[in-house]
Amino acid sequence: MSLSGLARLRLLSCLKRGNTDLLSIGDLSKRTGIKVPTIRFYEQRGLIAPPVRTAGNQRRYDTAVVERLLFLRHARELGLDLEAIEDLLALSENPQMSCGRAHEIAGNHLASIRQKIAQLQSLEAELQRITSQCASQVVGECLVLQALSDHGQCQGDHTAPSPLK
Numbered sequence: 001m002s003l004s005g006l007a008r009l010r011l012l013s014c015l016k017r018g019n020t021d022l023l024s025i026g027d028l029s030k031r032t033g034i035k036v037p038t039i040r041f042y043e044q045r046g047l048i049a050p051p052v053r054t055a056g057n058q059r060r061y062d063t064a065v066v067e068r069l070l071f072l073r074h075a076r077e078l079g080l081d082l083e084a085i086e087d088l089l090a091l092s093e094n095p096q097m098s099c100g101r102a103h104e105i106a107g108n109h110l111a112s113i114r115q116k117i118a119q120l121q122s123l124e125a126e127l128q129r130i131t132s133q134c135a136s137q138v139v140g141e142c143l144v145l146q147a148l149s150d151h152g153q154c155q156g157d158h159t160a161p162s163p164l165k
Contacts, residue, residue, distance in 0.1 A: 022052060022060035032069040039069065045082065047072060047089065080109055126154055 029036050042048050043059075048068050051059035071092070075085045084105045091102050134143035147153040 021063050023063060023066075025051075025059045025061065028061050028065060028069065031066050032073060034069050034073055042069070042072060045086075047082075047086065078109070079113065080105075084109065129155065 023031070025036050025039055028034075028039060032039075034042075039048070043050060048065050049062070051061045051065075054060060068089070071089070072085060075088065080088070087105055088102060091097060091099070130144050130147045136142045139145060143153075
């Protein structure tokens, strides 16, 4: 296997750290539960280090990338957007820094989630009200359809929340 100069340096760095287990992108995907196209996307965004490339131009990842990808996956599962994740990753690389910014990011996201929950509860209440008041058996007298046609029949603001970023 012939490696380019930069790839050789990365490989030597892995070996110096005692890490001889380089993973294919497929193995990385299996270990993290993240699809291959998503791993490539994260690589393009600079969220994970570029891999070593073999002579056949195949990606080979250091096992340290597994932890970073698991961090990314968990952050995405919590609904954080990529900008917030980038900030959190940058913070995680500076263990001596104050965690105030991490708390700010998480707090802002929590506030956004709470707002969306309140909007969803309002939607739930309005849909419950509309469906419980309709005893019609025919579409022509259906209060659900009438309420959907005339927003004036609704009580309160119940616009749907925007999707999480």
